[in-house]
Each structure stands twice: as structure tokens, then as C-alpha cells.
Amino acid sequence: MKLIGSLTSPFVRKVRIVMAEKKLDYQLVLEDVWGSDTILKMNPLGKVPCLVMEGQDSITGAVFDSRVIVEYVDTLSPVGKLIPERGRERCEVRTWEALADGIMDAAILARQERHWPHRSDTQRSAAWEDRQLAKVHAGLAAMSQGLGEKAWCSGSHFSLADISVGCALGWLSFRFPEIAWRETHPNLARHMDKLSQRQSFIDTPPTA
Known part of the structure; x- marks a missing residue:
């Protein structure tokens, strides 16, 4: 493939x-x-x-x-099932993924509004950028509340929910270091630190 x-x-x-x-x-x-x-x-x-x-x-x-x-x-190998097959557990994992993806979508739109070279400064909309960043902050708050003091985002083991959250947090640190999510949401920081020790995360840092 x-x-x-x-x-x-x-x-x-x-x-x-x-x-x-x-x-x-x-x-x-x-x-x-x-x-x-x-x-x-x-x-x-x-x-x-x-x-x-x-x-x-x-x-x-x-x-x-x-x-x-x-x-x-996730269907190609029985190793490390990441998405539950059915029921409430499956819905919960996919909802975590949707939340993380939504944060990334909004952050990418904000970055494009700020940096897209084919738009002049007079054409940029601070209101649009602020609207997208408001979604990012709301999403982070929801993530923090949903995680609480749990070991994993969903259920009792590592899943696609944790991968999605880790990718969103990692990209925010990469592209929006001014968003101090580690200070605002220390439980997310602890979770990210744990995820960052996995070889799959070590091998895939975002780079320009």
C-alpha cells in the first residue's frame, strides 16, 4: 500500500x-x-x-x-484493535475522533487565514480567525473535561480516541505554540506526555 x-x-x-x-x-x-x-x-x-x-x-x-x-x-490486522466493533464504546471512540478532527479543521482554517500567501493583509479577516480559534479553545475544554483523571480517553485501554487527541495536541504545539493548552489543561499535558513515549508517536512528529 x-x-x-x-x-x-x-x-x-x-x-x-x-x-x-x-x-x-x-x-x-x-x-x-x-x-x-x-x-x-x-x-x-x-x-x-x-x-x-x-x-x-x-x-x-x-x-x-x-x-x-x-x-x-483497523480491519487489516488483529493486532491492537483501535476501534470497538459496535455499541456505545464504538460511538464514544468515534466521537473523540470527531472532536479532535474538528479542532484540527478549525486550527488549519485559522492558520490559512493568517498565513495564506495568496491573500493580502487587507483581505484577511481577524473575525474569521478568532471564530476558528474559539472552536479550538472550546474543543480543548471539552477534551479536558471528557478525559478528567482517566488513564485513557475511552474505555480502559489505548484506542483511536487517544491517537486522535494526540495528533490534535501535537499539531497545536507545532503550529500554534501561543495556545498554552498545557498550562490551561494540565490533564491533557499529562496524557500527551504519556502518548509521546509510544514509538508510533516518536516516529511521526510534525515537521515543516
């Missing part, structure tokens, strides 16, 4: 961590979604990550959107 992505994307990192935890082999193909049309050949939306099945070279052999990819990948 080939995973098309970038080293900066938190969504690509989520898939890479899941692949590592499942002990699956794949080839990482780095692409710049802003500077290359290659990704469009596999994903008409022009987004990463995109997982390409072995021996395939067209959209029909591709799986895209990180949530779809990780759900598929």
Missing part, C-alpha cells in the same frame, strides 16, 4: 500512527497539496491523506479521508 501525504498534516500523522500500531507495512509518498497536482489523480478533492491499494494507480483504487482510512486499516 502507498500512503500519499505530508509530514505537516495531523490527519496524515493519525493514519501513520494507526498503521504503526497495527504493524502494517506501507510506502509513504510525500506530496505538497498546494504545489502538485499528483494527489488529484487519486483523490478528486486534492487532500491528504490518501491510501492507494497495492497495484492500483487510479481513483478507483484509492481510499481517502483519514476517518475512512483508519477504519479500514
